[in-house]
Amino acid sequence: MSIELGLWRIDDKLQPIHFEPMESESRLEDILAKNIGILAPELMVIGRQVRTSFDKVIDILAIDITGNLSVIELKKEKTPRNIVAQVLDYGSWISTLHDEDIANIHNNYLKRYFPEKQLQSINENFCRYFNVKTMPDELNQSHQLIIVASFLDPSTERIVDYLAEQYKVDIKTIFFRFFKDGESEYLARVWSGEPIISSNSTDSESRKWNGEYYVSFGGNDKNRDWEEAIKYGFISAGGGAWYSNTLQMLAPGARIWVNIPGTGYVGVGRVISPAVPVENFRVKDEPIISLPLNIAKSNRSDVFPDSAEYLVGVDWIKTVPLAEAVKEKGFFGNQNSVARPTDPKWNNTIERLRQRFGVTS
Structure with a gap:
């Protein structure tokens, strides 16, 4: 799906608001980590800059209310095709994580980014965030992969669609565009395909x-x-x-x-x-x-x-x-x-x- 997003200010006549590259994608990472709801309202951040066993770093790791994980990776300087290969590699790694691994990632996240909260457990933060009494007994039964980019080339979009449709890989792309109007700044979001929901959602009875x-x-x-x-x-x-x-x-x-x-x-x-x-x-x-x-x-x-x-x-x-x-x-x-x-x-x-x-x- 090709994305072309325009934004105009309505005065006496329409005034275009110009798209500009964000000065650093680390700023976008900061925005998403602090406001994960703009990306997916059913996610809670449990890790940033998470180092894998093969010495690569996941930008953001999140968990949903069903206890499943989401890899959130910003395209940054990677070529479009490389970002797809990388998130698949990350998916292969997080599929091996046990409950204690997930808890350790959460603890390290608090220690690095919120030291004043580092004694809080993943259990109490999860229950408070999702307003539930207990965490699911089984975590990480499935996972989803989320690519964040300002654009992807048509070939890469076809690869993502092919993985999702033919092989049922839970992989999605979200496009963010940064606009500036004088001193005001705007961030626009477009989903590719369906909006992100819990990766293992079923009806409550089941x-x-x-x-x-x-x-x-x-x-x-x-x-x-x-x-x-x-x-x-x-x-x-x-x-x-x-x-x-x-x-x-x-x-x-x-x-x-x-x-x-x-x-x-x-x-x-x-x-x-x-x-x-x-x-x-x-x-x-x-x-x-x-x-x-x-x-x-x-x-x-x-x-x-x-x-x-x-x-x-x-x-x-x-x-x-x-x-x-x-x-x-x-x-x-x-x-x-x-x-x-x-x-x-x-x-x-x-x-x-x-x-x-x-x-x-």
Whole structure:
């Protein structure tokens, strides 16, 4: 889509307002970072000048209300075709980010640009910004790429359209033009295609949590043995508050579906006791730390408070050994130890698991 934007002042006769290049694109970056709503009202900035693992720098990184990320890249001195290749490269990188990576990017952003706010967490800023009570349990399930430019050549526009239409890449272009009228300055915006909305928007009904919990169990960790978890009725997590805190979501009666990342789903059960430090978990009347198990029983909360192991008691409904783990393309997955998924594919995953496990209700 070729863009040609004109602006006139209405006096006794029309007076054209002349387009001028902005003196520096860093100024436009400043404007967008401070007023992200003019680009997309459903985005919150979590990073600027974000350095990737391959030593390139993303201009602005943002998150939407569904927990998905947006790369915002200004064309600057790059040739049009190079900017498309670059944002695709950035997309490949952000698709690998875990929740803790996203939190670290946000923390570094506050430390660099808003040092007076650097103690604020991404959770509280997200909830305040979007006026919600909690962040989504699963972040970065998809992402979008946004190119900001004053113009693109026709060939590059065709490439962007081809990626979006034929390969369903969530890539968009937004054109900004700078105008000056005496001492007054104006910034005009034009979208190429549809205005930007949440990159994973669905109707609210389809994104309601169904009441069943996802659990990620470290079955490939030498300190966590799935056969022991089956025999003694527990799930566990530790190595840091990031991993163990989500266990507090599980109350007696909650139904959990257990996935071992890279292996597959291995069990479904009901919680019978809330999370406690490993030294407080008992098997019948015996402390679990007195048993000859692989569980990380040395990570007691009174010795290693920052990396303590926590256990949740479970009454198993159905379990399978690792060799029979259920893994299918399209199944829901998440890096959190516990999640309340609102992704529509969670319902599909559970329905399929019921069939595979022979669980009727």
